[in-house]
Amino acid sequence: xxxxxxxxIRVYNLSPDLNHDACVSIFNAAxxxxxxxxxxxxxxxxxxRSDPSSTYTKDYMNHIFAVVEAFWxxxxxxxxxxxxxxxxxDSDKSAPAYIRAVVRDLKEYISLHAPRDIPxxxxxxxxxxxxxDTWGYLGCSLENSTFSRMDFFxxxxxxxxxxxxxxx
Amino acid sequence: xxxxxxxxxAHTSLAAATLFSSFASAVEYLSISGANFVSNSTxxxxxxxxxxxxxxxxxxxxxxxxxxxxxxxxxxVSQLINNTDTSLVDQQVLPARPTLLATPMPVSEMPFxxxxxxSTPSGCTTCRPT
Numbered sequence: 001x002x003x004x005x006x007x008x009i010r011v012y013n014l015s016p017d018l019n020h021d022a023c024v025s026i027f028n029a030a031x032x033x034x035x036x037x038x039x040x041x042x043x044x045x046x047x048x049r050s051d052p053s054s055t056y057t058k059d060y061m062n063h064i065f066a067v068v069e070a071f072w073x074x075x076x077x078x079x080x081x082x083x084x085x086x087x088x089x090d091s092d093k094s095a096p097a098y099i100r101a102v103v104r105d106l107k108e109y110i111s112l113h114a115p116r117d118i119p120x121x122x123x124x125x126x127x128x129x130x131x132x133d134t135w136g137y138l139g140c141s142l143e144n145s146t147f148s149r150m151d152f153f154x155x156x157x158x159x160x161x162x163x164x165x166x167x168x
Numbered sequence: 169x170x171x172x173x174x175x176x177x178a179h180t181s182l183a184a185a186t187l188f189s190s191f192a193s194a195v196e197y198l199s200i201s202g203a204n205f206v207s208n209s210t211x212x213x214x215x216x217x218x219x220x221x222x223x224x225x226x227x228x229x230x231x232x233x234x235x236x237x238x239x240x241x242x243x244x245v246s247q248l249i250n251n252t253d254t255s256l257v258d259q260q261v262l263p264a265r266p267t268l269l270a271t272p273m274p275v276s277e278m279p280f281x282x283x284x285x286x287s288t289p290s291g292c293t294t295c296r297p298t
Binding site for chain 2: 004005006007008009029031032075076078097101117119151152
């Protein structure tokens, strides 16, 4: 990856219960930053796009805060993704508000307890008809809002090359 | 990551980077300034360069079983929400945190389409719930 000029990796499905020092140190020494997804595919560790209220729970909050704490001391931490592809054609209409709520919760927790400011963003699905609205909704400032505006926006841009399983 | 133009720039950078050996070292904190990631020490813009790799779905990775007791966050949710200076304002329009109410608070209707987008003098876009 160094030879390719890679300077950032994105990692998801992380356990906050494990010690990540060795792995993170390798990437740090190699000059690579990390963007960490606080969600995973495990039950209770993600927001269900079809029924977000049922998964926005106390246990979920404790999980995402634990992930934040597990990584906030690393100097090569670039930011956290608060959500990944929560919005697509199957999403409940309330789902966007829950993304902003999770961004708010993470940024507030970081502001109160982390050793430094850490950006929080969202990673969007490759659904062309929704991207502009997603960008506008998550990036706009609300009156009297404190922390719910995302800091950065990612796009999972799925383009497969022929004769290869690699994506770019 | 931000715009198509920047994504093109990143691809260009990636192509250029392959021509040279990389001698990277330990990194410093980055922060956000305007629409950019920037170096805290120099203020220089940081452009993300990465590659995407997806494992064969038939060889998907398995979650490693935790080997130590689950670490509890330093501050419990119920303590966090007691910070009224910062935690309550957004609840007017966003879901309340789970521990605030015994039953979920109805989520306000948010204009996902942001039809009421307004550009502010600072260049930021604002939308207001309808």
